[in-house]
Amino acid sequence: MPVTPDHVYSDTEIPKQTAVAIIGGGIIGVATALELAERGIDVTLLEKGVIAGEQSSRNWGWCRQMGRDPREIPLILVALEAWRGMNARIGGETGFRQSGIIYLCETDAELAARESWQERNAKPFGLDTRIVSGEEAESLQPGATRRWKGGLFTSADGRAEPFMAAPAMAQGARRKGARILTQCAVRGLETSAGKVSAVVTEKGRIACDTVVLAGGAWSRRFLGNLDIPFPQLSVVNSVMRTAPIETPLERSCSAGKFSLRKRLDGGYTIAHRHLSVADILPDSFLLFREFLPALKVDWSGLRLRFGKRFFDEARLKRRWALDETSPFEEVRILDPEPVTAILDEAAASLKEYFPAFRDLEIAQRWGGVIDATPDAVPVMSPLAQLPGLYLATGFSGHGFGLGPGAGKLMADLVTGATPCVDPEPFRYTRYFDGTNPRPTTGL
Incomplete structure (x- = not known):
């Protein structure tokens, strides 16, 4: 059963121009739009499907600082400060609670x-x-x-509701002046004198000189059509929620083979503590060398699978003209099937460890596609190959908690403000300058 995020109505008119166009209506794109709108910047957010239709509504809902790669810690501190004040800031409910x-x-x-x-x-x-x-x-x-x-x-760590948070923030961004356009895929970019000059959407052209690509798992395909390389693969994470149930557990936790988070509705979001599925895709062969160092660090949490997704991905265009239907129109929302065996193992472990859950009722199961980089750290960076294009992607399952901080950093980079954190660890060029980055959690 697919996740249904809270609905966000689309603006009806395509503007002829905008100062900043954001591609992608997940939490990173939405948080960036909110920050820019608050700074008085004319910003238009463009989403091929619905706001938070993919991983931004399908994640665990954890907003954590502990256990992170040290490169992410300064950014999560900014993000958590923003999370604590977000409901008041946007005049809406994100579900955030500082529960530990x-x-x-x-x-x-x-x-x-x-x-x-x-x-x-x-x-x-x-x-x-x-x-x-x-x-x-x-x-x-x-x-x-x-x-x-x-x-x-x-x-100081917390939790929020993924199906509520990005939509509520999008509504807040609109109230502050942002345009929000859904069912409006961006096919590509136009350039002039070697710089970005417009985005071309399925509904028309929008002139702009700044674009933020927050395309999640779609970013590599979009960049490939621009001849810009980006090492990105994806994994499928399976999640479920229970019906409301009385237990004494208020804090999010992990143990055994499960992780859990209490929900506002009185139920719990539950996932396997460690296991995800890595589908073998055409890009798996192309990027094997780039991701091999990460596999050497830890591959025990991945189950490899070859199946339908390989052929689905192979059928999607890698090249298209701006007057052609793009892959982003052919597949509006990535909605993979959850892996039942992984969820059953998590539920059995939870019941074994905490008897309060022995009579739990599973209300829903779903899958989500997590975009991953070789070092499991995001890219938030201008791209020198095409001035005016900024990348905010590759969050490797960490984007929900980092979202408000990432939005602030991206707004700083776009406007030339002093960055809220050092952007150097998130630079795009680290994959091509001999750095050979790899995951570093220390856990």
């Missing part, structure tokens, strides 16, 4: 890994993340059948 997150540890080895991350990352950045004893872990997340060795706990 805890990673529960059963073994000495697990606890040692969490301690190592806390020592090397939490302390230098001044996070409120701390190691808790087994007794405190039990009091924070009561009712388990296990005795914990301890846990990693961050009280």
Whole structure:
């Protein structure tokens, strides 16, 4: 059953021009539009399907700082500050609540890994993340059948509702002056004197000199039509939600083979703690060398699969003219089937660890396509190959929590303001300058 994000009405008129065009109505594009509109910039957001139709409404809903790659920590601090004030800022409900997150540890080895991350990352950045004893872990997340060795706990972390958040932020951006156009795919760009001069949509041309590509899993295909390389693959994550259920668990947590988050409706969002599916696609062969270092770091959480998605991807155009139907019109929303076996394993583990869930009722299951980079860190960067084009993509499953911070950084880059964080770790060129980046979580 597909996820249905809150509806956002589309503006009806295509403007002849705009200062900034944003391609993609996920949380990154929406947050960027909100920031720019608040700064008085004429901005138009263009979405091929519906706002938050893909991964932005299908993720876990965690807004976390702990366990992150250290390159992302300054940005998540900006994002969490924004999350805390977002409802008041936009006059809408995102579902954000500062409830805390805890990673529960059963073994000495697990606890040692969490301690190592806390020592090397939490302390230098001044996070409120701390190691808790087994007794405190039990009091924070009561009712388990296990005795914990301890846990990693961050009280400042939170949760939000993915099906609500980006749509509410889009409505807030519109109230501040942004245009929001849905069912309006961007086929490509026009240039003049080597710079961006317009976006060409299925509904007409919009003159502009600045474009932000926040296309998620579609970014590589869009850039390929411009002869701009970008190493990006995708994985499918499976998620489910329960009907409302009474339990004492208010904090998001992971343990065993499950992760969970309480929802505003009284149910829980549940996923497997570690497993995702990596479909073998045509690009898997093209990008094998770029992603091999990441696989050497950790491939145990990926199940490889060859099937229908290979042929679906192979049929989509890699080249098209601006007066032709684009792949983004052929597939409006990526809606993969969830992997039942992975979700069943997560549910069984949850029931084993927390008896309060033994009678849980699964209300919905869904899949989402996560776009991934070789180092699992996003790209937020101008592209020197085409002045006026900025990239904000490759969030590797971290985009929801980072979203408001990413929007602020992108608005800074576009307007020439002092960046809210150092953008150097997110530069596009790191994949081509010999840096050879790879994931670095320390967990």
